[in-house]
Amino acid sequence: MKLVLEAVTREVNGESHLYSMSMALEPGLNVLLGPTQAGKTSLMRVMAGLDRPTTGQVLVDGQDVTGRPVQQRNVAFVYQQFINYPSLTVFENIASPLRLQKKFSNDEIQRRVRETAEMMRIGHLLDRLPAALSGGQQQRTAIARALVKQAPLLLLDEPLVNLDYKLREELRAELGQIFARRNAIVVYSTTEPLEALLMGGVTAVLDKGDLLQIGPTLAVYHQPAQRRVGEVFSDPPLNILPAVFEGGLALLSGDIRFPLPPHMAGLPGGTYWLGVRAHHVAMEAHLGREIEIPAWIELAELSGSETIVHADHRDGSGGEFHLIAQLSGIHNFSYEQQARLYLDPHRLFVFTASGALAASPPRTADQRKERA
Amino acid sequence: MKSKVQISWRGTAVLVYFVLLMLPIYWLINMSLKTNNEILGGLTLLPNAPTFDNYLQIFTDPAWYSGYLNSIAYTVLNTVMSVAVALPAAYAFSRYNFLGDNHLFFWLLTNRMAPAAVFLLPFFQLYQNIGLFDTHLGVALAHMLFNVPLAVWILEGFMSGVPKEIDETAAIDGYSFPRFFFRLFLPLIRSGIGVTAFFTFMFSWVELLLARTLTTVNAKPIAATMTRTVSASGIDWGLLAAAGVLTILPGALVIYFVRNYIAKGFALGRV
Numbered sequence: 225m226k227l228v229l230e231a232v233t234r235e236v237n238g239e240s241h242l243y244s245m246s247m248a249l250e251p252g253l254n255v256l257l258g259p260t261q262a263g264k265t266s267l268m269r270v271m272a273g274l275d276r277p278t279t280g281q282v283l284v285d286g287q288d289v290t291g292r293p294v295q296q297r298n299v300a301f302v303y304q305q306f307i308n309y310p311s312l313t314v315f316e317n318i319a320s321p322l323r324l325q326k327k328f329s330n331d332e333i334q335r336r337v338r339e340t341a342e343m344m345r346i347g348h349l350l351d352r353l354p355a356a357l358s359g360g361q362q363q364r365t366a367i368a369r370a371l372v373k374q375a376p377l378l379l380l381d382e383p384l385v386n387l388d389y390k391l392r393e394e395l396r397a398e399l400g401q402i403f404a405r406r407n408a409i410v411v412y413s414t415t416e417p418l419e420a421l422l423m424g425g426v427t428a429v430l431d432k433g434d435l436l437q438i439g440p441t442l443a444v445y446h447q448p449a450q451r452r453v454g455e456v457f458s459d460p461p462l463n464i465l466p467a468v469f470e471g472g473l474a475l476l477s478g479d480i481r482f483p484l485p486p487h488m489a490g491l492p493g494g495t496y497w498l499g500v501r502a503h504h505v506a507m508e509a510h511l512g513r514e515i516e517i518p519a520w521i522e523l524a525e526l527s528g529s530e531t532i533v534h535a536d537h538r539d540g541s542g543g544e545f546h547l548i549a550q551l552s553g554i555h556n557f558s559y560e561q562q563a564r565l566y567l568d569p570h571r572l573f574v575f576t577a578s579g580a581l582a583a584s585p586p587r588t589a590d591q592r593k594e595r596a
Numbered sequence: 597m598k599s600k601v602q603i604s605w606r607g608t609a610v611l612v613y614f615v616l617l618m619l620p621i622y623w624l625i626n627m628s629l630k631t632n633n634e635i636l637g638g639l640t641l642l643p644n645a646p647t648f649d650n651y652l653q654i655f656t657d658p659a660w661y662s663g664y665l666n667s668i669a670y671t672v673l674n675t676v677m678s679v680a681v682a683l684p685a686a687y688a689f690s691r692y693n694f695l696g697d698n699h700l701f702f703w704l705l706t707n708r709m710a711p712a713a714v715f716l717l718p719f720f721q722l723y724q725n726i727g728l729f730d731t732h733l734g735v736a737l738a739h740m741l742f743n744v745p746l747a748v749w750i751l752e753g754f755m756s757g758v759p760k761e762i763d764e765t766a767a768i769d770g771y772s773f774p775r776f777f778f779r780l781f782l783p784l785i786r787s788g789i790g791v792t793a794f795f796t797f798m799f800s801w802v803e804l805l806l807a808r809t810l811t812t813v814n815a816k817p818i819a820a821t822m823t824r825t826v827s828a829s830g831i832d833w834g835l836l837a838a839a840g841v842l843t844i845l846p847g848a849l850v851i852y853f854v855r856n857y858i859a860k861g862f863a864l865g866r867v
Contacts, residue, residue: 294764310783320771
C-alpha cells in the first residue's frame with residue numbers, strides 16, 4: 225500500500241490546523257514529530273479519514289479516497305487517551321474488528337485474538353472489563369485491537385504519552401519490534417525527539433501546522449533543513465548563537481572569534497545562526513580546538529545521571545546569548561557562578577539569517593557510534 | 597464522655613428529621629386503615645379496628661382501579677416515547693455542531709418554563725378534532741411537551757461524558773451506526789437512561805391538570821378519580837386515604853429500582 229497526501233490543508237472555523245502539505249508514505253515506520261499544536265493529530269485524522277481535508281487529496285494506491293467514510297477504509301487508530309469499549313470484555317474489545325469483518329470463523333477469531341493478546345502481554349486479562357485494568361493494560365488492549373485487524377494503515381497518536389516512564393520505555397521497545405515485522409504503513413506521532421530516534425524509520429517534522437521536513441530519521445536529525453527543525457528535533461533545546469562570518473573567521477559576541485572549520489569554510493561572509501546540541505557543549509576542552517565561552521550559570525538541573533546547565537553569556541556591549549549544556553555525571557554549581565563553556569566548532573550547525581541550513585557537521589565515526 | 601453526648605445529639609436530630617419526614621405518610625396510612633366513623637370521631641394514633649375495606653373497594657370497583665390502570669398506561673407510554681425521542685436528539689446535541697444548536701438546546705428548556713395551563717386550551721381543541729381526546733396516547737403526547745426537553749437535557753449531559761473517540765473507534769472498527777449505538781453506546785449511558793426514565797415517569801405520574809382536562813372516562817387518571825369522589829353523602833376519607841397510599845406506591849417502587857443510578861446521575865450528569 226502507498227498513502228499519498230497531495231496539498232492537503234485543514235481549516236476549522238476559519239483557523240488553519242494544517243497548511244498545505246504533501247507527502248508519500250510507504251510501508252514501514254513513519255514518525256510524526258512536533259511539539260503540541262503542531263498538527264500531528266489533525267494530520268493523522270485526515271490520513272485515517274476521520275476528518276475531511278479542507279482542500280487537497282488523499283490517495284491510497286493511486287485511488288482518491290478523500291471524503292470516503294472511515295468505515296469503508298481499512299485503517300486502525302490508537303488514541304492518546306485509553307479508548308476501549310467499557311461494556312465489552314478485553315477479549316470482545318480485541319475481537320470486535322474481526323467480528324465485524326464477517327469473514328473469520330469463531331475459531332479463527334479466538335486464535336487471532338489470543339495471539340495478539342499474548343503479543344501485547346494481556347493474554348491473562350481477556351475476561352476482564354477495561355475498567356478493571358491499569359492504564360498500561362488499557363492502552364495495550366487498545367493497541368491489540370488496532371493490531372489484530374492487520375490493517376495496511378496503522379495510526380498511533382502519541383500512544384505512550386499517558387503512561388508512566390517505565391511502562392513507556394517497555395512498551396516502546398516492544399512496539400518497535402512489532403512494527404518492524406509488519407508490512408503496514410505505521411504512523412506514529414510523538415513530541416519527543418528521543419522517541420523518534422529510537423523508532424527510526426522515516427520522520428516528518430511538523431510545527432504549527434506546517435510540514436517542515438520529511439526524510440529518513442537520522443538524515444533529518446543530522447541535516448535539519450531549517451533552524452526550526454533542529455529546534456524541534458532536539459531535547460534539551462538546540463543552542464542558537466548569532467555569529468558573523470568574515471574573511472575565514474567567525475565572530476561571536478564578546479570578541480570571541482575562531483577560524484571556520486572545514487565544513488563551514490565555503491560559506492560567504494555575512495550573519496548566520498550557529499546551532500549546537502546541548503550534549504556537544506562541555507565544561508572542559510579535550511581536543512584543543514574548542515571555542516571558549518565565558519558564561520554565568522543560571523540553573524543546573526539534575527536529570528538522572530546527567531546535569532543540564534543553563535548559562536548566559538554576556539559581553540560588555542549588550543551582546544548576549546543563552547547556552548544549555550548537557551553534562552554526564554552530577555555536577556554542582558551555584559547561581560551566577562562564573563564558568564567557561566567549550567564548543568567544538570566541528571559540531572556546529574550553520575543556519576542562514578532566514579533559518580535555512582547552510583552547513584551541517586560532518587558525521588564522523590565516533591558520532592555514529594555515539595548514536596548507536 | 598464528650599463524644600457520647602455528641603452522638604446522642606446527632607441521633608436526636610436525625611430522629612426529629614425522620615419523624616417530620618414520615619408524619620404525613622404515617623397519617624395517610626393510618627387513615628386508610630380506619631373507618632370513616634373513626635376518622636371523624638376523634639384523634640387516634642393507631643386504628644382501633646384496622647380494616648382493609650377501603651383497599652378492597654378500590655381493587656374491586658372498576659371506577660377506582662381503572663384510574664390506576666389508565667395512569668400507569670399513559671405514564672409508561674409517555675416514558676417510553678420520551679426516552680425514545682430524546683435519545684437521538686441528545687446524541688445530535690452532544691456530538692454535532694449545527695446551525696443554532698446552542699439556541700435550540702436552550703429553547704427546548706424554555707418549553708418547561710410555561711405553566712401547563714397555557715397549553716390546556718390548544719390541546720383540548722386539537723384533541724377533540726383529531727380523535728385523541730380521552731385516549732392514553734393523547735395524554736402521553738401532551739406530557740411529552742415538557743418531558744422530552746427534560747429528557748434531552750439529562751441525556752445530553754450523560755452522552756457528553758462519553759468520549760467522542762469511542763464513536764470514532766467504533767467507526768474505524770467497522771461498526772455501522774445503529775449497531776454501535778445500541779450495542780456499545782447505550783450500555784455506557786445506562787444510568788442516564790435510568791435517571792431520565794425515572795424523571796419522565798414521575799412528572800407524568802403526578803401531573804394532574806392536563807391529564808384531567810384531556811380525559812373523561814376511558815383514560816381518566818387516578819388523581820382525577822380522587823378529586824371527583826366528593827359525593828352527596830360527603831367525603832369518603834378512608835377511601836381517599838387508601839387511594840393516596842396506592843398512588844405513592846408506583847413512585848416509591850420506581851425510586852427503589854433507580855436509586856443507585858440517580859446518585860450516579862447527580863455525580864456525573866445533569867440531574
